[in-house]
Amino acid sequence: MMNKEAKIFIAEHESMIGIALVKCLKTAGFNNLVTKSSPQLALTNQSEVRKFFLQEELEYVFLSPVKEGGILANINYPAELIYLNLQVQTNIIHFACEAKVKKLLFLGSSCIYPKFCLQPMKEEALLTGLLEPTNEAYAIAKIAGIKMCQAYNKQYNTNFISVVPTNIYGPYDNFDLKTSHVIPGLIRNFHQSKINRKKEAIIWGSGAPRREFLYVDDFADACIFLMNNYDQLEIINIGYGKDISIKELALIIKDVTEFDGELVFDDNKPDGMPYKLLDISKMNKLGWSAKTDLKEGLKKTYIWFKQIEEEKQKNEKRRVNKI
Ligand code: GDP
Numbered sequence: 001m002m003n004k005e006a007k008i009f010i011a012e013h014e015s016m017i018g019i020a021l022v023k024c025l026k027t028a029g030f031n032n033l034v035t036k037s038s039p040q041l042a043l044t045n046q047s048e049v050r051k052f053f054l055q056e057e058l059e060y061v062f063l064s065p066v067k068e069g070g071i072l073a074n075i076n077y078p079a080e081l082i083y084l085n086l087q088v089q090t091n092i093i094h095f096a097c098e099a100k101v102k103k104l105l106f107l108g109s110s111c112i113y114p115k116f117c118l119q120p121m122k123e124e125a126l127l128t129g130l131l132e133p134t135n136e137a138y139a140i141a142k143i144a145g146i147k148m149c150q151a152y153n154k155q156y157n158t159n160f161i162s163v164v165p166t167n168i169y170g171p172y173d174n175f176d177l178k179t180s181h182v183i184p185g186l187i188r189n190f191h192q193s194k195i196n197r198k199k200e201a202i203i204w205g206s207g208a209p210r211r212e213f214l215y216v217d218d219f220a221d222a223c224i225f226l227m228n229n230y231d232q233l234e235i236i237n238i239g240y241g242k243d244i245s246i247k248e249l250a251l252i253i254k255d256v257t258e259f260d261g262e263l264v265f266d267d268n269k270p271d272g273m274p275y276k277l278l279d280i281s282k283m284n285k286l287g288w289s290a291k292t293d294l295k296e297g298l299k300k301t302y303i304w305f306k307q308i309e310e311e312k313q314k315n316e317k318r319r320v321n322k323i
Contacts, residue, residue: 009062011043085254
């Protein structure tokens with residue numbers, strides 16, 4: 001159990017997950033948080049990370065991915081995804097051990113499970129089949145991180161746990177159409193189509209793949225819960241418990257964004273994994289389940305997105321007026 005004064009490092013604290021972790025930890029009364037990232041601390045640099053761990057005397061570490069993205073980002077940037085994640089996680093896991101950190105929580109990803117995995121996907125399915133080719137590089141980095149935590153626990157008696165999140169969404173997500181996941185992609189797509197009074201919006205793929213989505217604040221809550229309550233070698237899934245098709249998701253986002261045009265599915269774009277639903281019985285048995293319903297989470301995310309877009313436009317107008 002982390003005490004309220006414990007010194008906690010949140011790696012990648014400016015990412016969607018990092019921001020939610022910091023917020024949830026603060027709300028729960030933890031205020032000895034360490035949030036350093038580039039340029040103050042280059043997590044890819046081995047000697048900088050070593051120095052940081054030896055100086056800081058950290059007790060707990062939350063290790064989020066340094067870089068990740070949606071299906072197109074995985075297809076276009078596999079080298080960056082595997083290099084950056086391997087480099088950063090290897091540095092942090094190794095020096096967390098050397099500096100005798102009490103506990104580390106490593107974030108995996110649901111893409112670590114085989115492409116044609118039995119649904120819902122159980123923790124035991126890891127390494128039982130071939131991966132989905134579009135996200136193989138990223139998945140290999142994440143599997144390496146999980147295996148590294150387990151190896152350190154076995155050889156050095158550390159307490160490094162690994163969690164497997166389903167698709168996470170919420171405020172501060174990446175809304176760049178070229179690299180985002182499906183939820184922020186569709187929110188931006190429909191929002192822009194509404195503003196530009198488009199008659200239709202194009203959605204990638206067949207609309208048939210099924211995905212499970214978890215609101216980021218629920219995910220942060222689950223990570224803190226596991227930091228306090230889970231000490232086992234085996235990985236543990238964190239999910240919402242239900243999946244929906246991309247078509248059904250698109251209809252909900254259409255409703256939330258109030259876009260009233262037609263939805264057109266572009267079969268030339270990849271579908272990725274056909275199904276991706278986590279078996280969350282292990283997590284449920286420990287007494288944790290998600291609180292935020294998908295539509296409610298999407299509404300909160302859209303409110304945040306609109307606000308950010310309005311601010312951006314105001315700033316742009318100010319800039320143009322000055323010129
Ligand atoms: P995945 O879960 O790793 O496959 O990643 P994504 O969240 O990027 O994609 C999930 C599914 O949504 C895939 O079948 C995509 O083809 C589909 N999709 C539909 N529209 C979009 C979009 O605008 N952006 C993204 N990223 N995916 C989309």
